[in-house]
Structures are given as structure tokens and as C-alpha cells.
Amino acid sequence: MQPRSTQYHGTAYVHGIASGNLIASNLELSFWGGVDPQTSQVIDRHHPLSGKFLQDAILAIPGGRGSCSGSGVLLELLLSGKGPKALIFSRRESILTLGVVVAEEIFRKSIPVVVLAAEDFEDLLDARYVAVNGSTVSTVQLGDAMHSFASVSTGPLDTTPGFDIELPDKDRAFMDGIHGQAAQAAMRIILRMAAMEGARKLMDITQVHIDGCVYTGPGSLSFAETLRDWGGKVVVPTTLNSISVDQRRWRAQGVPSVFGEAAEKLAAAYTDMGAQPTYTCAPYLLSSAPKRGDQVAWAESNAVVYANSVLGAKTMKYPDFLDICIALTGRAPQGGLHVESNRLASLCVEVPCLREADVDDSFYPLLGYHIGGIAGNRIPVVVGLDVLRPSKDDLKAFGAAFATMASAPMFHVVGVTPEAATLQDAIGESERVQTMRLDLRQLESVWKTFNTAEDNSPVDLISLGNPHFSIAEMRRLAELCRGRTKRDGVAVMVTCGRATFGLADQAGLIEELHRFGVEVITDTCWCMIGEPVIPTGSRTIMTNSAKYAHYGQGLTGKGFYFGSLERCVDAACDGYYDASAPAFLGTCTNGEANKR
Template identity: 60%
Template sequence: MGTYVASVFEGRAHVSGKASGTLIASGLELSFWGGVNSQTGEVIDRHHDLSGHYLQETVLAIPGGRGSCSGSGVMLELLLNNKGPKAILFERQDDILTLGVMVAEEISGKAIPVVTMKPNDFRAILGMKGKTIYIDSDRVSGEAFHDTHRDHTQKPTKNYFIDGMQLSDFDKELLQGLHGEASYTAIRIILRMASLLGATELMDVTQVHVDGCVYTGPGSLLFAEKLRDWGGKVRVPTTLNSISIDQNRWREQGVHNSFGEAATKLAKAYTDMGAMPTFTCAPYQLKTAPRQGEQVAWAESNAVVYANSVLGARTMKYPDFLDICIALTGRAPRGGAHLDINRLASLILRVNLPDGDTIDDSFYPILGYKVGSLAANRIPVIVGLQTLAPSRDDLKAFGAAFATVSSAPMFHMLGVTPEATSLRAVVDEARQIPSVDIKMEHLIDDWQRLNSASEQQAVDLVSPRQPTFFIQRNEKAGSALRRPNQGTRGFSYSDMWPVFLWLSLSSRGGRSTGEFWR
């Protein structure tokens, strides 16, 4: 009989190392924010096929992350708590989760291998669920490596990530530590991410929106306070996202002291560094909102999508922690959605609406969810909504839902969003772009799948969230609340479904777990 020889797959190692563990794998993207418990390592997204699995002591294989920019914060907490996976294998590069690993390595020395596989190799690895997987730098196998031709004791040079990078004089000063420890750490993290993105230089930005001010655990506070205590000060105007508590009322709301005090300290660390205490997940509603073409660095997934798509500003979908690093230096990788070529659509979605079909408040969030699900990491252009003339509030609802399930930084809507003046303007005609039709029955199917409650189930709590649940939504919610169904305790889902759908998909501002009904 012949000897079995395990396949050895080679990928691209974004964070190098050696590891082994039992493989848990899925062909579905996973949002770590809200989808993974950072204190236990359990996958808690109840719509995901890995729900109930624990990441500790495993090798995790997923196509990539999705949803919130705060996934990097969850990854940091998992590694600091020793509850994270021993390695991660991606089908496509994931900036947010990889950044969380990089930050853990920079501030604590803890890191795990992160490898992006070729699509065919990734699919082969999916078939190895439950087996022990071995990782050695960029190599992955179902059997342990016994070769001796590699020198595993040789570590990369301290600043290996600047190879091939065109640094400005200011970048060099930052990297030499001439502007303090905080700026030195920040520029190292920025350059590591630039190397990951394939960017060869950095660029100036005019403003930053920080999402890392949400408290994900002790690691997020440790990182911010270290930067603050090292003398960190923002170099460009910087706004802050909504935080984890109501600063004035968290005690009377029953928030545990340890959580409330830590969240308060985290917010203070950022304001001490000069960030404005805006505390909003909708910075596009502030007077400081960027203009079309303005180069900015925003985190918070729904805000990134709105800025790129509706305002026409330019930002990548920056992970938590990278946002404050850019604020401390004013420098960002020149890549991603900052560049024209990376803002083109690679998917055409044609929305087919029956004549005379009535559009209500549920339409745009459920369409955003469908478009985001189909797009995954691709920038889509949506065709067929010109005659509806969606308002900016409609686009806000659409974009927030889109951001919960897509990792793309933007969308185009033909004849609606500023760059989509024609299909030719947002599509590379030299490429074959797939086209998919979306029909009303597809949206109804998604609605029924997400709404797992029975039609007559009583509603115990409705929790609106500002600022995306704005005054017009309050008026419509009030109207629904004044029409309770007879014979039920309180209000039924059939009374409130337009309100619930908008709340579940939109007002969570890109922080959805995928568990829209619990």
C-alpha cells in the first residue's frame, strides 16, 4: 500500500508563526463584533453555522469578517483573554481582524498566525473540519511539519514592514521616535497595515472618526490609556463614536460598576488625547461632515459606507485602533477606497419592482441587507431605484443594513449617489462584471427568515437608538403604538413590523450580530 502524503497548502502570511489545533470552519463570513463573545470565545451569532462553537484551542477558517469595524477590538480581547483561536485562515484578506492580531502583538507580544489562502485551497481546507491543522508561517497542512530546511529561529527585522515603502521625512521622524512613544507605536501599526494592503506610501487625511472608543474589554482600555500616557495627541480634527454607556445615567440604569467605570475611563482617554466628545455613530450628520472627494479616515461601518457612498468622501473601512493611530499621526495608507480604481463596482444588482408596488419603511433596510449579503466584499452598483428618488434618510437606512453583512466600504446607486451618474462611470468596462436580479419575492424571503417571531407574539420591549432612529421614525413608531391588536398582550409583530425591521437593520448602526430577532 502507498503512503498517504498530506497536502501542503501555501498562502500569504499576514502575521507569521507556528500553531496547530482542531479546525472549525465555515463558508460564511463572521462578524466578531456581536457575533463572538470576547470573554468566552463562543460564537453567538445565532444565524451563523458556527453558532455555539468556542474558538479557544482551534484553528478558525472563514472566508473573512463582515460588519462592524469593532471586530478588531473583539480579536484583541480574545487574544489577551487566551480565549481566541490558535490561528486564522482566510479565503480573502481581512483587514479588521488582522489588525486586532497586530495590535495584540504590538502591545502585549501575543499573536497568532493569520494566513490568507488561495480560493481552491481554502475550499479544500473546509473539507477538513474536525481534523488537526498545522500552520507554519505561510504553510498549512493536515500533518505536522518535520522538515528542517527552514530556519524557524530567524525572526523578521524590527521594521520589516517598511521594505519597498516610500516614507516622507515626517514618516521617518515618527518611526525614529522623534515625536514620542505614542506616535512611534501608531506609525508602526499604520505601516504594518499599509504593507498588508500593498500600499507603497502614506497620505495625509483631513479628519478622523474613531470607533475604538467603544469598550470591548480591558484590552481596549489598555491600548487607549497607553497611548494617552505616552503623550499621544491627535494631529487632525477627530470625532468620537457612540460609547458603551449613557455617561449621565448608567448607574441608575443598573449598569455594573466595573463596566460603567471602565467605559468612562476609555472615553476620557480619547478626549484627553484631544478628540472631540461627539459620541455619535452618525458623524455624517455633524457640521464637520466631509465634502465629496475629501480624504478622511473613518471607522464605524455604517458611517464609512455613508461617507463613501452618499457624501462621496474617501475613506477605507478602518478597523478600531487603526483609527486613533491615524489621528495621532495624520497619516494613512494610500490605498483602498482612497483611490479611484478601488471605488469601481464589481457587481451589478438590478432591482425589479412590480408596477404600483407600495414602498414602506421596511423596504430600504431589507434591500440593504439583501444587497450586502450578495455583495460580500465586492462594491455593488444598484440599478432600478432612480424613479423612487430615495432620500438621504432612506440611504442611511439602506447603508446601515448593508454594512451589517458586507465588508465592502461602499455601494453605488445609479442615478442617486454622486459618483454613479452613469453605469460607465462606476464600472470598469474592461472587466466582465456579474449581474444579478433582485425581485420583491427575494426581499420577502429574507424578511421571513429574519423575522423568526410569530405574527401574534407579544412585544415586551422596543429599544430605539439615536441618532439613526430620528424624529420621523419616532412619529411613525408612535402611530403604530397607538394601534394595538385586540386580544393580545400589548402589541404584536404585525402591528410593529415596519418599526422593528427598521430598528433591527438600521438603528444598530452597523453593529448587528446577525441576530435580528431574539
């Protein structure tokens, strides 16, 4: 008797044949910080799939979210044989698909990637065994019926771009190898991603910010060194994101030499290709930051959101590895948020009336995280924040938290961000905008999500600078520490970019912070830091970063506390966490909230 099956027909963005157990969730997943690149275990402790191993399974999720480095994690898994056998999404997913495309184009390893209609995807979630053949996904009832299917393809593949796209002479020159093998491979990858995005032509880019310099394993290093050895050179100004170590001090910090040397080699491969050693996850703090209307190609999720939302520059949420491909050619798909009409909001979130005195700086990461979870892949516009006059650092914290939960690469704030002088500016002529009215008490669940440490656990480490601290934040920290004494046994660490460190040093802030006991780390960021930089034996970390509060537990195995910068300094002095919730969590000035 043949097993019963149901077939679904979707769109194959990478063709192939695979079968296996289905691991599925209707919640998006960030591979960076959410999946261990060495073991394939889901380590995002806030995700329903936490603890599952993706190796040899077929993974079905609506799409990715969070970090642009997910493509790097997936590449590592595929090259080590620890990856899933296939990926099934309910919408186009560029970050994870790009990881497969790079594996196919550069290393000749591949798995199928299929996008199903939303209703078919939902129907699939209850299946146990799944077979993928091209654009067809089949469910079967008996596991032993699957053994005739192949898994990961490792033979020579036909990766010829099979689509119609405008190719002017300068693009054909790249495809023909006139500018070298690295640029030729880069253009092939760009064209495949253009096809997936539905772009019919490419466009010039004025600058690139590369996130692929984060060391996820030997695959990320091999990719960069291959492009360099093929003669790759960037053709537009290119900055580098945080790397995996403090390049000038990692040996003194006790970082194992095998890891530190690999991270240094990866950074060197990119600087050899002409990228600038800026090593910051906050390139919008650099003097080279783009201006409104500039067409750029940035990776790093928080930077993408800030560039689009706060600077008014135009960029897609570019995956790791696609960033260097664009830098080598100066060309990117003309689509997505590069196009004005695609930057409009489809979700309106109304925030109750507040006064500046009602909130502290923990309000913005809590709000960004909550709205990011609501928005998903929709661009939101927030109404009601203008009266609070949020600073650039407030918007940085909001955007990083938003980017952790959302796949959308942009938000608007009416009266604050450059493309939302009015609500009408943000939504255009659309009549299909969903409106939600926020009750601030909804943020209490986010607060509890971030506070995972055991009650009354002493604080061992204060983690600040995710994203990297600005000069204003360095100054504010110094003010809060002034005249106070740090408790012995509590470490306080701040990460920032080299440029910010230089400014802070000139202003005397570094010396002042050192006197209090603050260690300032450059080049790297908290999502890449582990022991022994995080003191061995520490159990509890406190942070003012929603991004680190989300990822940190899975990355470090530590308990976490979350609070404002002032509360972080208080904990550094007292050694204990003030568990009382901020007053604004009980504030709601409109009794009709959530009834719309």
C-alpha cells in the first residue's frame, strides 16, 4: 500500500531533491545568535524550536529575522555537513537563501530552497516527513518511504542564471570575466539574488558596509580568502562591521590563539580587498555615514534599519557575503527599499501620550522589540513619540531592538524620522494600513522576557555597547559613574568603534571611565564575545541592550537582567539588580487602548 501524501507547488529559488523529518515553526528565526554554527542546535531560548537540531532535517519557517549574518551560519552548516536538507519558507527570504547560493556558486554544495503560498505553508506545519523535488513539496506518512531520496547535492551544478534581466555593457563585462574571477563570481551571485527579488536591472551603489567579516567558522574565512586570491578589489568606499575579536588586544584578553588568528585572517582578507578597518556595528556614527537619498548597500541588521529609518538613505537588508559581492562590482539589484514606493508603512502603531519625564532610556528598546514582533515583515509607522523628542541614541536602541524581532528593514516615527513629517508621508495613498493602539502595559511581557536570571542573583558583569556606544553615550556613562565606586567583583565592559574610542580618549572620558573600573573594548561586539573576555565563572549579566538581552542567554548560557543605563551603573556599584519595573510600564492614558 502506497503512503498517502499531499503535494504543494511553490517557487524553487534553489533547485534540488531532498527528504527527511520536518522541523517547523510559524515564527521567524535568526540563524545568527539563534543557531549554533558548530552543532546546528537552535540556541535562541525565546524561540519555540529552542533545543532542536537542524542537521539532516527539513526546516520550515516563514522566513528569517534579525541578523544579516544568518547566511554565514548557514554556509558553515552546509560545508561541515551539519546543515538542514532543505529550507521551506512562506515568503521570499534573502538572507538564508543567499547562504545556499554562495555554497552553490563558490563551493558547489547546495540544498533546495522553496517558497510556498502562505496557506500551503500553514497546512504543512503538522507534517512529520517531507520530500522536496524542485518546486514541489510532498508530505508522506511513513518515514521509511523517504530513503530513496538524495540529500545534499555535492556534484557539479548548473548555476547559470536562468532569467531575463537588463545587462548593460558594464555588467556584461563582469559576467564575461573582464574584471577578474572574483568580480565575475560576485556578479553571478548578485544576478541570482536580483532574480529572487524580482528586480529587472541593477543600479549603482555609492558605499558598502560589510557584515561578512564576522568569523562564523572556516567557511566564512574560505569564502573571503577565495575572493581575495581570485583578485577581488572593492570599487566603492567600503567599511567593515565589528569583527570577532578586539584586534589589538585579543591575546592579552586570553582569547584562544586558534580563534583569534582565524578572526584576524578574515579581517585581513577584507582589508586586502580594499575595505576600511572601521570595525564597528554602528557605521552611522562614522563621518562617512550616508545622507538622505543615498543609494547604499549595508549589512548588519541594526545598521540597515538606522540607515533607512533615521538617515533616510536607501538600502536593502543585505545578507553577509552579498555585501562584498556588491562592493566588488558597485552594482546591486534595483528593487526593495531602493525604490521609493516600497518604503511606505503598512502598519500604524499609536503610542499613548507620554511626557519626557515619564520614561527612561529603557523605554525605547522595550518598545522597539515589541513593535518588531508585531510588524514582522511590514514597515511600521509609530505615532505619538514626537512629544518625547527621542535622541539619535534612543532611535539607535529602538532600531536595534526592532531589527532583532522584525524582518522589515525600516520603521517610521511621525514627526521624528525624515520620511515621516506627517502620517500621510509615511503611508502614502494606501487605504490598507492596519492601525493598532498600544497599551504600555503590553511592554511588561518584554521586560519579563529580558530578565531571565534567578531572583536576587548578584550581578557579575555589566554589558554595554550593543550596538556600539556613541560619544554621547560614553559621556553619559562617565557622568553616571562620576563620584561613585564600583563594587569589587562586578565587571563593567563597553564596546565601541575605534573612531568613537578616539573621540572619547581625546575628551578624557576613557581615563575617567578606567578610574571607575570600566573596560573599553573596540573592534568587536557583544554578540561575538565569550569567555574568557566574559569573566570565567560569571553567572549573571546585566545589559541595557534589548538585542543582547535576546541573544545573550543562548550565546553565553548566563542569566540576564535588563535595565536603563542608570540602573546598570547602580548595579555596578551595589552588586545587585533593582527588580522593580519602570513606572512607565503601568502607564496607560487611554482606557480604550487595544479595543480597535
